[in-house]
Amino acid sequence: MMGHHEGQKELFAYQVDMDKRVHCDHPLRRVLAHVDFGFVRTAVAHTYGSNGHVSADPVVLVKLMFLLFCENVRSERELMRRVPERLDWLWFLGFGLEDSVPNHSVLSKARARWGAELFEMLFVQTVRQCVEAGLVDGAKVHMDGSLIDADASRDSVIKADTQTIARIREAYGAQERKLDEGKPPSARCTTNLTMLSRTDPDAPCVSKGPRSGTARPRYKHHRVVDDRHGVITAVETTAGDVAENEQVLPLVEQHERNTGKQTTAVVADRGYGTVGTYCALVEQGVRPHISAMHDTAKKDTGKFTKEQFRYDSSEDAYVCPVGHRLKPKRKHARRQMTDYVADKRV
Template sequence: MRHLKGEPRQQSTLFPESLDDYVSADNPVRVIDAYMDSLDMLALGFTQAATKHTGRKPYDPADLLKLYTYGYLNQVRSTRRLEKECHRNVEVLWLMKRLAPDFKTLANFRQQNSKAIREACRGFIQFCREASLLDSRMIAIDGSKFRAAASMSKTYNRKQLDALQKRLNRKIDDYLHLMAKSEQSGTNDKGSIHEALSQLQKRKVRLDGLSGSLDKGASQCCETEPEAKRMRSGREGIVVGYNVQSAVDVETGLIVHHEVTTEGSDNRQLEPIATTAKSELGADTLQVLADAGYSNGEQLERCEEQGIEPAVPVNRAVNNKGNYFQKSEFTYDSEQDQFTCPAGQLLTYQTYNRKKKHRLYARTGCNACPLQGRCTSADKRWVTRHFNEDALDRSQQRVDENPGLMRLRSAVVERPFAQLKHNMGMRRFRCWGQSGAESEMGLAVMAYNLNRMINALGVQRMLQLI
């Protein structure tokens, strides 16, 4: 049989091949190596960036950041798997120069450098700006839910927590009764009963602490990861996790800013995300695209005050109480601050609702109006106007004038989330707590952005720019 045969494993060669020969010139791992070496780890705030003159030498933070970036780019996020890759993966052997940190060292690095990792992620955006790779003035914003390390079964609302505390108290009472019987009978199982009782009492202390957080106004609590929240996540239903916000540049597809939040809704995220993205881009003005989940008049007005033009579809309330006139059929006069109804009658300002941020307008005498059957069943028709109605109108007008903006938004901002979750395996965080989630997301975003520019420019061009 004529098959290709490999070289004998024991055969030595006169001129051994170097490790560099196994990594081609166009391998993306070379860009990861060059870029991380260009960073000032001490200025970014990485631990052990500055070394002492005595004691065991630590690993260079740049080397550990290289390994993590490579791992997240290739769906290897487990510290134990990364440790194995250091011994068997040729690309990792080249990248780490045969260094093989243990999993505990890697875990501590990710846990202790959350802020520094985010700064390194920001640094890549600044690098792209300085290299004139990022100069557009339009971004798209969206949020996506990522599962936390905590389990759904460890998250409770008030009713669930009260029921759990009652069951726990019954168990404690049962064990106290058993201990009393054991003392009376003189049996030798008091030690095991005491140990079980001790564990139950420790749990009772934890649950009492959670109950205290609910007493302060929280609607839910998580026993194992207090910062994680139950959130509605589209097709996935209810998940325990975090709402990750991202601002994506329309031209390059780079994630210019991201934030790991604990708010289940996007309604209050537009202004802080857009403002920070504008600062990252160093732009005087910025166009922002977002879906209707970001429809918030106060946020829209704040954006406009800072030179940001939001194009966000507005969520309008619909009068579904019969076949009645909608608010859009009432004409507003800004000079007189009043509405004109379809019958030509004036609705004047009456009061306001601070909670809903509405001004309310009305007129009496609707019983005598020939159009009452199409307007209201009462003698008075009310119409509301949002405190920031003008900002809402301007945002809706931008969408109406260019319907393609929403298709562009979807194509731009939802793609990175698909890449992070599907191609990079970031459906669930491995680290506990919001700080750990921020570390993981920072590493994932850095890997995504690096890969995005490598695909756009090529390895050699990126190496020249670095």
């Protein structure tokens, strides 16, 4: 006999056991098994007063921040909208079905109250707990950097000559970055000297590569990942035009300081493969596993420039200097551009 379920809101739910609703091999169970978030209360206690409005539990706030990044949620507003729909998140936070979810503003207020130094301490404490749990070996690490788009529109970017941009930057009061002092020219992007974002003048305008489109305001996030279980043990955020190889030694030092272990090998891509990086690592007894950085200038030798191509409007094609035709292959409506390619046999 076929059954038919009549959905109806229950007035009482006394028999709901949240722990039984989360399966035994859920990733958040492993997080709680290895990481004790209780240390957060002691760490931030000095930032709260003894009377007045009672704030949200700092442990809950840190867990919410963890979910924000671990689950790749787009925003704090979106996170708070989704928390009541996820039984596993409610269980992880220690909430019941009837508990009220905090407003999204509590996260930004907590960051302002606690400060950057305290968040760094929380990160180090978490890394040390991972070390104690045997999740970090410390000897072999992987290193990389990623460009992060600044919260600034490309419409805010103005272009001018170097002298004009320098005067505008001074007028906007852009703070001098601590990494600028003594930085070699190879670590700076020349594009940033002729472009400036009015809403975020500290974010230099850089591109993600020669074929990645136009430059926009960006920062760069550098990180060290331990080889054993992929635990991030050291991080650094810089301006987007800071070269990755310039952060190798500071990140190695931070990794050893956070984990209390000696680094013996560093694995990285060719963006780190400079002579100075090799020598510095070898001098410290660290074995580099890094591909050599190629000379891009040699690759461009003998190539045609875009000015040498002639556009044939009758066939909507570009003609290269030796007569081969490049025809449209795909159109990007959002970017308002078209890709022209030659025949595969050319």
